[in-house]
Amino acid sequence: VSEPEPANLYEAVGGEPTFRRIIKRFYEEVARDEVLRPLYPEEDLGPAEERFRLFLIQYWGGPHTYSDQRGHPRLRMRHAPFKIGPIERDAWLRCIRIAIDEENLPEPYLSQLWAYLEMAAHSMMNSFV
């Protein structure tokens, strides 16, 4: 008897606990990154960590708690107040890369997740410098 196929990437990589670990690790890097930390308006990064975790969980097929709480993501609009140029994008990608590498996610999910995050980080840029 074979196992049922996972319904989506969220389930395939281990669901909520996996996303919780990745995003927690990401914000540990943000907290000590001199490019990124000043962009975050709140002293407590906890609420930002929760928003990003809930967004990614929803995006990859998990519960829709993000939109229940925040409405339509409109991520480019929500990032408009922050200057995001190549330096900020690369700092962000460096932090998320560290967080994801520590999970040892299986293929093809690792490549899918990474392709999406690179694309999304590029599309969030709103400055050339």
Ligand code: HEM
């Ligand atoms: C929010 C920075 C890319 C998802 C934020 C905030 C900052 C920020 C400063 C506000 C913190 C807060 O929630 O209070 C950046 C920078 C990026 C980047 C410098 C570099 C490219 C991304 C990408 C995604 C993303 C690629 C998605 C894949 C989010 C989400 C929120 C957020 C979901 C919360 C939106 C809400 O208010 O509901 N980001 N971000 N960010 N970011 Fe990013």
